[in-house]
Amino acid sequence: xxxxxxxxxxxxxxxxxxxxxxxxxxxxxxxxxxxxxxxxxxxxxxxxxxxxxxxxxxxxxxxxxxxxxxxxxxxxxxxxxxxxxxxxxxxxxxxxxxxxxxxxxxxxxxxxxxxxxxxxxxxxxxxxxxxxxxxxxxxxxxxxxxxxxxxxxxxxxxxxxxxxxxxxxxxxxxxxxxxxxxxxxxxxxxxxxxxxxxxxxxxxxxxxxxxxxxxxxxxxxxxxxxxxxxxxxxxxxxxxxxxxxxxxxxxxxxxxxxxxxxxxxxxxxxxxxxxxxxxxxxxxxxxxxxxxxxxxxxxxxxxxxxxxxxxxxxxxxxxxxxxxxxxxxxxxxxxxxxxxxxxxxxxxxxxxxxxxxxxxxxxxxxxxxxxxxxxxxxxxxxxxxxxxxxxxxxxxxxxxxxxxxxxxxxxxxxxxxxxxxxxxxxxxxxxxxxxxxxxxxxxxxxx
Numbered sequence: 001x002x003x004x005x006x007x008x009x010x011x012x013x014x015x016x017x018x019x020x021x022x023x024x025x026x027x028x029x030x031x032x033x034x035x036x037x038x039x040x041x042x043x044x045x046x047x048x049x050x051x052x053x054x055x056x057x058x059x060x061x062x063x064x065x066x067x068x069x070x071x072x073x074x075x076x077x078x079x080x081x082x083x084x085x086x087x088x089x090x091x092x093x094x095x096x097x098x099x100x101x102x103x104x105x106x107x108x109x110x111x112x113x114x115x116x117x118x119x120x121x122x123x124x125x126x127x128x129x130x131x132x133x134x135x136x137x138x139x140x141x142x143x144x145x146x147x148x149x150x151x152x153x154x155x156x157x158x159x160x161x162x163x164x165x166x167x168x169x170x171x172x173x174x175x176x177x178x179x180x181x182x183x184x185x186x187x188x189x190x191x192x193x194x195x196x197x198x199x200x201x202x203x204x205x206x207x208x209x210x211x212x213x214x215x216x217x218x219x220x221x222x223x224x225x226x227x228x229x230x231x232x233x234x235x236x237x238x239x240x241x242x243x244x245x246x247x248x249x250x251x252x253x254x255x256x257x258x259x260x261x262x263x264x265x266x267x268x269x270x271x272x273x274x275x276x277x278x279x280x281x282x283x284x285x286x287x288x289x290x291x292x293x294x295x296x297x298x299x300x301x302x303x304x305x306x307x308x309x310x311x312x313x314x315x316x317x318x319x320x321x322x323x324x325x326x327x328x329x330x331x332x333x334x335x336x337x338x339x340x341x342x343x344x345x346x347x348x349x350x351x352x353x354x355x356x357x358x359x360x361x362x363x364x365x366x367x368x369x370x371x372x373x374x375x376x377x378x379x380x381x382x383x384x385x386x387x388x389x390x391x392x393x394x395x396x397x398x399x400x401x402x403x404x405x406x407x408x409x410x411x412x413x414x415x416x417x418x419x420x421x422x423x424x425x426x427x428x429x430x431x432x433x434x435x436x437x438x439x440x441x442x443x444x445x446x447x
Contacts (some may be wrong), residue, residue: 007046008045008046008117009062009071009072009073010071010072010074011069011070011071011072012059012061012063012070012071012072013070014063014068014069014070015279015283016282016283016286016331016332017279017280017282017283017329017331018063018065018068018279018329019276019279019280019283020054020056020061020063020070022056022262023058025057025058025150025153026056026057026058026059026150026262027056027057027150027262028054028055028056028262028264028268029055029056029057029141029142029144029145029268030054030055030137030138030141030142030268030270031052031053031054031055031268031269031270031272031276032052032053032055032129032131032133032135032138033052033053033131033133033271033272034050034051034052034129034130034131035048035050035051035052035053035062035127035128035129035130036048036049036050036051036127036128036130037051037062037073037125037126037127037128038125038126038128039123039124039125039126040112040124040125040126041123041124042123045123045125048062048064048071050064051063051064051065052065052272053127055138055141055142055145056145057075057145057148057150057151058074058075058150058151059072059073059074059075060072060073060075060127060142061073073113073115074151075145075146075149075151076149076151076152077115077116077117078113078114078115078146079114079115079116079122080113080114081111081112081113081114081139081142081143081146082111082112082113082114083111083139084109084110084111084129084135084136084139085109085110086108086109086110108128108129108130109128109129109133109135110126110127110128110129111126111127111129111135111138111139111142112124112125112126112127113125113126113127133270133271134270260280260284260308260309260310263280263308263309263310263312264276264277264280265312273318274318274321274322274325275325275329277314277318277322278322278323278325278326278329278331279329279331281301281305281319281322281323282326282331282332282333284305284308285301285305285333285345286332286333288301288304289333289345289346289347290347292383292384293382293383293384294346294347294349294350295336295344295345295346295347295350295384295388296344296345296346296388297342297343297344297345297385297387297388298319298320298323298335298343298344298345300385301319301345302316302319305319320343323335323345332347332348332349333345333346333347333348334346334347334348338391338394338395339394339395339398340391340394342387342388342391344388344391352392352395355382355392355396356392356396356399356401358381358382359373359378359381359382359392359393359396359401359402360396360401360415362377362378362381363401363402363413363414363415364415368414368415369414369415371412372405372412372413372414373393373412373413373414374410374411374412374413375387375389375390375393375410375411376389378390378392378393378413390411393411393413396413397413400416400419401415401416402414402415402416403415403416403417403418
């Protein structure tokens with residue numbers, strides 16, 4: 001049964017790629033695949049089957065990936081969590097004649113939760129883990145999240161450094177009588193005061209650093225909340241004018257540069273690391289790809305994504321493996337490899353025909369008919385990097401639209417005039433067309 005059918009649980013928002021949308025201050029803790037949620041006492045509660053369970057600091061989110069729907073169980077409603085145990089198969093003949101390996105495969109871990117539901121009743125539900133996973137680790141992090149009660153916490157005020165406290169101290173402490181430095185004891189006392197002063201300064205520095213990190217985390221959470229609100233408003237207000245849409249786009253770009261609030265890590269995702277990383281990457285690239293014209297080099301994506309992840313950096317192999325998984329899921333982006341070996345990420349709506357049309361229009365200008373166009377010229381026209389512009393030019397050459405001239409100055413591309421020549425009468429010049437325009441430009445340059 002899909003997550004939409006379990007209406008006794010509050011719905012949870014998901015991204016375009018199927019990742020859960022976290023609220024302000026919410027952090028992802030762990031993931032479990034192929035999880036069922038079954039009521040143990042009330043048959044009127046609809047169960048959930050085959051969900052991806054995401055444990056956060058605030059909720060248990062059950063993601064039904066085929067329907068792209070999700071339901072959330074707030075941890076605030078969990079009264080008690082019972083340790084996981086295995087339920088064996090109920091068929092006695094099967095348990096007798098089956099081997100130990102086959103019988104162990106029929107055992108499912110069950111985590112029973114006692115939850116409070118409105119108006120004032122208690123229910124018992126069971127999280128059934130039907131796959132091979134480290135259930136004990138998940139249960140431990142579940143208990144940690146319940147005990148932490150992060151949903152009740154408010155942003156803490158910045159700690160006041162001891163230097164500030166010292167400024168407001170009593171006047172009697174400011175007028176301290178300093179003993180004269182006399183003999184060995186005076187030297188030792190001066191050395192001890194120096195060490196105490198250095199230790200105090202170091203403590204103040206760490207307090208200020210903790211305050212800065214706390215504020216930075218709050219700003220990232222606020223930026224993510226504002227960005228999601230802008231995206232929601234943009235989708236619900238289709239009649240906004242161009243100026244409003246432009247300012248909203250600029251605001252989204254600024255908020256996106258703050259970073260990813262809850263990056264997927266191997267510690268939280270476990271065996272689902274690359275799958276969840278690919279979904280988060282697809283969500284992240286939506287705005288950068290729109291700004292870059294629908295295509296970005298894989299190297300640029302690696303730098304941009306790692307910068308947004310902060311300290312949770314990923315390797316190039318992890319990024320490539322995450323991109324390869326896009327073939328198996330429904331996301332609006334794809335990995336593409338040119339004939340030269342250059343790998344790029346592009347949107348599925350990206351059209352090479354539109355790029356070829358713009359390149360042909362550029363190559364038919366009078367200056368281009370005489371001198372050709374370079375990758376830098378195409379990059380300026382298309383608004384992309386010169387390396388990607390060169391790949392587009394080479395691709396247009398393979399399609400027969402351009403001809404290439406290799407010189408010490410580099411590559412120059414010209415419009416293909418051979419398509420204008422009649423093979424049956426090659427010496428006849430038409431009074432129109434590209435070939436005629438090329439002759440006219442050549443004569444004008446000679447004059």
